[in-house]
Amino acid sequence: MNRRTLAALGHATGLLGMVIIGQLVGLVMLVAVLLSFLLGLVFVLPSAVRLTRATTGAQRRLAARWSGVTIDEPYRPAPPPPRPQRDGWYRDGRNLYKTPRVPAFNRRLTWMVNDPATWRDLAYLMLNPWAGGLIVALPVLLVAAGLPMLLDGNMLGLLPAVIAVATAPVVIPWSLRAHGQIAHGLLAPTEKARLAQRVSHLARTRIDAVDSQAAELRRIERDLHDGAQARLVAIGMTIGAAEQLVDTDPAAAKALLAKASEASATALRELRQVVRGIHPPVLAERGLGDAVRALALDTPLTAHVTVDLPVRPDAPVESAAYFAISELLTNTVKHGGATEVWIDISHQGTTLRATVTDDGQGGADPERGTGLQGIERRLAAFDGVLALNSPIGGPTTAVLELTRALDSVVPPLARWKSTTLGVCWGLCWLPMIPQGFVAMVMKLTGAPEKSWFLALHMPEALQWPTIVGMIILGGGMLATAVTLTNQAKRDKVDR
């Protein structure tokens, strides 16, 4: 037995222990359920459910670590805490409460009882000894089977133990995997739970997206109102004043006009700033790569930019990625104490990935900065994520990923391929059906008509070979067409 088998044996034993603990927890849960539903002692249920979830949670982690089976959490999101009404009371159904304790408890209870995952957990804990438990206990059971014989002095009792040891390298890893699969059956989220989680995630990100959109609009409105709009009013007034003065005091009028022209330049500068905040011109004109290069040119740091994007992402995605990178760069300049920064934009399939690394002192914490949270919210609207690694002392690396950001690139089919494809699809029926099968029927029935069937015009000896040849030719063309089409489809999927 090598070390791996020994480790697997250890894991199997561990799992067996978990099965037994699980069985006990399951019994506790069962008792709690009976108490709460038969005797109305509902207050025991939440603790029991928490215990159950802790146990199955441990099993999920073990399944991932020892069995190589990843099992996601299946639970519905916890209910939000109750909010007081205007008068400070808490409403729960038709009752009012002074403190949030009872409504919060009721909400949690409903949440736990209504979640099918709670009952699937219980079922798993109760049933697992008879499924996964038996499997991981197999070697132990084998040895145990031989014990009575051995105790009777019969040496044949050693046989099961020998078999157990001999088959261990194969059986034990297999039993671990099998246990993981069985656990997956009951502990993984059902399709319905998965969709429910997805829906709640989407609802949350949608609210965030709408909120941040509204905040953006408010900011733009404020910028325009306080900036360009106010300046234009001032310019109008200045020009009006100049108009009145132009006859009586040309010199003063001239000075006023100069002021107006200066104010218009300022207004333009402010408008440019606003436009940059909405959608930077370079981004619109050149796309993400050059926009980030332009950003890099404007930072006081030494920036190295590498971009590998086959196509331009959709405008909203591009904009989200741009502003995220821009914010990361700003953070680097402000807090990082960095002198150099590396920005790498790449793609993997349809995923867009951008990495911003600096040589600063690190210690960035997403919990503290509102900027980073803003980035995360902005990206979440596109199912994007931000991962930040910033140990104290640096370097800081931020990775943002936007899945499905890029359309899959369909490489244009080579010319000969598309021609062949067209000819094969278009003409394969011709040799196969009229020249092949129909001619064959004609030949078999001995019809006198020769029509345009090539084979029938041939000398007798060549007629059958021609018919067969035609069918093979038609079939070959059809096969080629199908193969090429599939190949093109596969290319499309691969990208």
Add this chain to the structure above:
Amino acid sequence: MSVVIAEDLHLLREGLVALLQAHGFKVVAAVESGPDLLAALLRERPDVAVVDVRLPPTFTDEGLQAALEARRRIPGLPVLVLSQHVEQLYARELLADGSGGVGYLLKDRVFNAGQFIDAVRRVAEGGTAMDPEVIAKLLARNARNEPIGRLTPREREVLELMAEGRSNAAIGQRLFLSDSAVGKHTANIFAKLGLAPSDDDNRRVLAVLAFLNGKQAP
């Protein structure tokens, strides 16, 4: 002096035509789209072209691309690019061939007719006209670098104006300095930056811009 104008906004185009004609330029073509611009430039081979960056049909950097393409085909074709916003990235692309005769200005600069016409003339003569905003960003980025940090405030001012493409005489006028004083400052700047001095205004400006741009390749 013949000039080709490319600008998609009707009012602004007419305004530019009137302005340039009033200052003795001959407007040989005033177009409003990228492909038209390229065709006009190659057909007319004007003394200078005044081009808006964003043009139909794509409303991206159509004008800039057409201007760069025309300069590839007719090396040294003077082009003054106008834009609502200036980007160092575009300035670099215009300067990349190192042959001069390029300008890159904000559209606002048209307000000051005198300076704008001066810039057009400078570009037509093979000089450069860079927007003060581009130069300011360029210098800000270089501020931490050794040689730039060692310049005196006055020398920085001179450098700024020089990078915008102005001649010694113009710099002297702007800063109320005598020609010899400006000459002394430029000599000092070139010595501190480690550049070979040159009497040719245009070549000098290009050297300075290349120095500022070359410091940090993205």
